Amino acid sequence: MKNFALVGAAGYIAPRHMKAIKETNNQLVAAYDPYDGVGIMDSFFPNADFFVEFERFDRHIEKLKRNNTPLDFVSVCSPNYLHDSHIRFGLRRDADVICEKPIVLNPWNIDALEDVEKESKGNIYTILQLRHHPSIVALKQKVEEGDPDKIYDIDLSYLTSRGHWYYTSWKGDVSKSGGIATNIGVHFYDMLTWVFGPVISNTVHIHTHDRAAGYLELEKARVRWFLSINYDTIPEAIKAKGMRTYRSITVDGQEIEFSGGFTDLHTVSYQHIINGTGYRIGDTRQAIEIVHDIRNKEAIGLTGDYHPLAKGELAKHPFSRD
Template sequence: MRYALIGAAGYIAPRHMRAIKETDGQLVSAFDPNDSVGIIDSHFPDARFFTEFERFDRHIDKLNRRGDAINFVSVCSPNYLHDAHCRFGLRSGADVICEKPMVLNPWNVDGLCEMEEVTGRRIYSILQLRLHPAIISLKKKIEQDADKIHDVDLSYITSRGRWYQVSWKGDVHKSGGVATNIGVHFYDMLGFLFGKCLRNVVHLRNEHHAGGYLEFKRARVRWFLSVDSRDLPESVQGKLSTYRSITVDGREIEFSGGFTDLHTESYRSILSGEGFGLDQVRPSIEIVSQIRDISLAPKSEDAHFLSRRYL
């Protein structure tokens, strides 16, 4: 398979390059306005690279017209550009593999559905937690008692320095805010495990934190997200920069490891015809869009214990 990659200088791009290589693909062309892309040499040193989108667009068009078309466009650009870059991939006659969040709002999903119909191509999202062995095992256990309503606590703290708020990630209009930027795959995971989201309450929402309460068909979920290192538990302060915890009915589910290979597994799934498309993406996009826009609820017993210190 022949690939083009948009957003080659970003944090997540090396995982896509590795996934392309480990699934025997070829990265033909890459684009990023930032030229700090030496990582390409570790994977595809012969790939063409562009810092101007217009020249990248022209190159992809030339490849198409001479019979060397791209099969996939991998999108690793800032969140607010995913929609436009997915459209570019479809118009170029390629299928698209897009990092999460695929888009920022549900109506963007509607537009991409129309583009799929017009072009006959597909868009796939990286929803890697659905492929994590611990999550798959948990899903099987939940399905054994389909009538039970579970109590869930989710905490995710990933330290970010002062640069974070200066970058596009600190701009809610570009990243979607904390809940969208670092949390969308967790909301997808919760829907994957517990079914349709029935209620969405937000207690905390600022540039560093978000917290709230979600009711799914088979779960009541208290959640807390943070990019502030001061929220890390004392047991990991100074040792780790990231802390993930999910408890189901008081039992801790260990899924801290096993993340680094999941992009490759995602690519394998897509290449085998089992990737996650727009229908699977929509529920989590609806959740994060609501979290961004709904009014904050007053402090209540439903608030996550880590949120309460900020309420």
């Protein structure tokens, strides 16, 4: 049984990490979050110690070490801009670190962390759960076994409504979240490059506070993508069903069904990490480079091969650079 500490216990994604720790038959011994609304811990680890001040959390972890209680893993679910610091904390405690995506906001942060990792006893792992999804694994196998010269046409659409709270939270601050492409798109970019190969070109058509659209040319695919957190952009047929989220990936016009199974993929990811076969920080580089480039490119407007859902959006919401 491995001992875990968790940084960011009150966040949206934290319960999936708690569930993964429990379902892999391990123990959460301590957790930290400046917000104390963490009653969800009772469903998984009611006896775990909890702290709202990082200094006291740090002191407790040191106490465990001096009492010969090993800390095997630190799971990081904090806001994006704090990942770098919290990963370093885990490595300094001689623990392996499991960090949510995006693991960092900029490619050079990966370089720095890899240097620290080499000097440490621990390793840095991340959650790239779509690489474990059966539909995506099957797609990758199909591409690898198919015509080596074939270039696939991909449409990626991810529209997930967010309320006014979003813009008050750290997620609405580009300097802290990395913007919409980083916040809700990074795992899709990772999946696409994992399946279809590295980036050849990266074009941004629209980039505002609540939506982004662009075109990625990959080694084996042409990808039109559209991301939005604005309910108004959701297709009317989806709204009519009472749904506030629309997620779609088509390959050569055929829908890839991957809506189910998401809640169990963190457990699968944890099992691979504990077995020594999890994804390392270097595996995240391509996706981090993509979102960094999107964040810093000038949006060119609706020219060239843009996503169908982006049509008409410029008149309502002029594009801007985050």
